[in-house]
Amino acid sequence: MDTLTLWQLVALAAASALVGFSKSAVSGANTISLAVFAAVLPARESTGVLLPILIAGDVLAVLIYRRHAHWPTLLRLFPAVAAGVVAGTAFMMWADDAAVRTSIGAILLVMAGITIWRRRPAVTGREATEESGAPPMRGGGRFKARSYGVLGGFTTMVANAGGPVMSLYLLSAGFRKLGFLGTSAWFFLIVNTSKVPFSVGLGLIDAQSLLLDACMLLFVLPGAYIGRKCVDRINQKLFEQLVIGATVLGGLQLLLR
Template sequence: MDTITLWAFVALAAAATLVGFSKSAVSGANTVSLAIFAAVLPARESTGVLLPLLIVGDVFAVYSYRRHADWATLIRLFPAVAAGVVAGTVFMLWADDTAVRTSIGAILLFMTGVTLWRRRAARKADEAGKAEKAGEGRGSARLKAGSYGVLGGFTTMVANAGGPVMSMYLLSAGFRKLGFLGTSAWFFLIVNVAKVPFSVGLGLIDRDSLLLDAALVLFVIPGAFLGRAVVDRINQRLFERLVIAATVVGGAQLLLR
């Protein structure tokens, strides 16, 4: 706290507000928060500071959409996600700040590519109807859940960036709006809470990080309420384009820093 300048705190506060907003309105906006935290703070420690704020946002999301979760999907995903979290923890054991900063930048750019691919695939799926989904076998569905789960667990442990991966999986599984929001809310609350012991063990969450969280959580809450208030009024296409552009800039900045 003593080494953070006023302008750095303002940037973190804006990013914390965006965390709350993303949890209740547009989940893709959270990637901008990741880039800001990793740019202002040491990249490795930024993941530990951000995690409790994400959990606060998850609580608001679960409260809003708690009745719309598909638990069969969650249970199918969790074993693979756990494997991905363990793999991410092993990576964090040896990764220094430079490696983590580079990894976060690469993951953000990769997730942006995934998001763009997902949107293109979704448009093609709408045009082709549900024939492909109907022909998907049980084994193929398990393989898809496993691959998405491992990648989601790894990216959420290393960079708190599992959102685009899980969004792509849930959309490809045919979830409608409320089912998507409810399943995603419960998924991230459970996974993020499960990550806390790993982050504590890695030294990413400690007394200093929690003091900073105590100051920043005051900005997450109004962000969540703001998201709920404006979610139906947002020009989704323009907002997603701005988020994608900001994420690319943030990811590139981390790679070139």
């Protein structure tokens, strides 16, 4: 912290507030936070600093949306996610910052493109049903869950960038707004907590990173509060557009840095 300037601390504080906002309103928007942390801090080390902040946001999101989770979807995802986390840990043992940024950015843009292409006929024809936790049934569920699960586990381990991948999966599965937020909240609380031993083992979390976290956690709560106030005013179509837009923006930021 002694080497950070005032403006760098302000940028990290704003990015921490955005984590809270994304967890309670527009999941996937925290890719912008990821890019800010990676710009201010070394890219590898930034993932260790950001992880406890994400977990704090996950706890707040679970407290707000815990009743809206769809547990059958979560149970389908977790085995594939575990495989992705292991693969991501192996990747982090040899990858440099440039390889991390390029890989994650490319994955995010490809997944966003696939989701936009697949949803074109479905968005206009979908009925505006009650915003419950259960999505409509769609084909290819197991294969899609495994594919997105592995990618989500890999990207969340490598750069804490699993949010956009899982957001795209939940949108493609037909989740409505509250079901989306509740399922995403539980998913990332469990996954991010399970990543802590791996991050400690890789040297990404240490006493210095936790000291910086202690300062940045103060800004997560107001961000989550603002997000909770905003989410009821965002209709389903705009919500989905914001999630996909945040995914594309995050991918471009990682590729163009």
